[in-house]
Amino acid sequence: MDRSVYIAMTGATQTMRAQAEVAHNLANANTTGFKAELSAFQSLPVQGDGLQTRINGVAQGIGFDATQGNQMATGNDLDIAVQGNGWIAVQTPDGAEGYTRAGNLRIDADGLLTDARGNAVMGGGGPITVPQASSVKIGGDGTISVVPLGQAPNTLTTTDRIKLVNPDSDQLQAGSDGLMHMKDGSQPEADANVRVVSGTLESSNVNPSDVLVKMISLSREYEMQVRSIKSADENAQSASKLLQVG
Known part of the structure; x- marks a missing residue:
């Protein structure tokens, strides 16, 4: 032929x-x-x-x-968008760490803070659990503050801080689970310079x-x-x- x-x-x-x-x-x-x-x-x-x-x-x-996507204001206190370079660390079902820019966070029935896919958001000591509260606020550095039930609105209690990382882009690779993963399987340390803004989401680029x-x-x-x-x-x-x- x-x-x-x-x-x-x-x-x-x-x-x-x-x-x-x-x-x-x-x-x-x-x-x-x-x-x-x-x-x-x-x-x-x-x-x-x-x-x-x-x-x-x-x-x-x-x-x-x-490239960073456009910023979309939502007014939802649990919606966050990373400003500039950086990623939100989450725990995958197999216990490993993955990284995402999707900041549409949720609190499940057990009080676990998750992303839209159900992956637990990582904090200083592991997955973040948010106690029952009348309101939840996320600061620019990822700090989570709550107003406990029955307390005055000006009574804020810090519960944890979202793990924000900033590895080089060439160290990351996209996984089939919709998350980014470190090519060498390592877990980068939290970067205090990464900032987020609440009430906003980053669109697809x-x-x-x-x-x-x-x-x-x-x-x-x-x-x-x-x-x-x-x-x-x-x-x-x-x-x-x-x-x-x-």
Whole structure:
């Protein structure tokens, strides 16, 4: 069979992989605190027998876009947005630490402070538990203050402080659970310089217009690869008929 079929088939497969990441970004255009995943076509050598000069164009993830999303005022005291660089530390179901910019926090029935996915928010000594209170406030440094039930509004009690970290972006990688994780599995220390503002959320940094343009471009590339496969097949059939006539 014509080798062009294999070349076009490889191109179509990798284009589909790139399209999947673009679709993932578009699907999260309205997800609070989402960071767009970045991918690019890279030249990788073909493993196995044959000349070492053979390469394939492979679509691979190259990290995420750390640009800050827009700030949206909500007026909810449990909504926080990280200002500038930094992340909110949460506990994953397996007990490890993950990091998020999604500050739409909740207090569950057991008083546990969680993110919107149900992951416990980490404090100075582990997951944060908020006692029953008439109001809960989160300060700029992540300090959680409550007004105990039955107390005057000016009676504030500090319960804990949200763990805010600021590792380098190249040390983080996106996980399938929607959180960022340290590549080496370590847990960065809390950074007192990271600030948050309450009553505000950070939107996704995905630009739907740019993503749609990229999606259309990849669709056209895929169609071109499929047409190449069909052309190679038609040429093979024509050649076979000529040989039969001969």
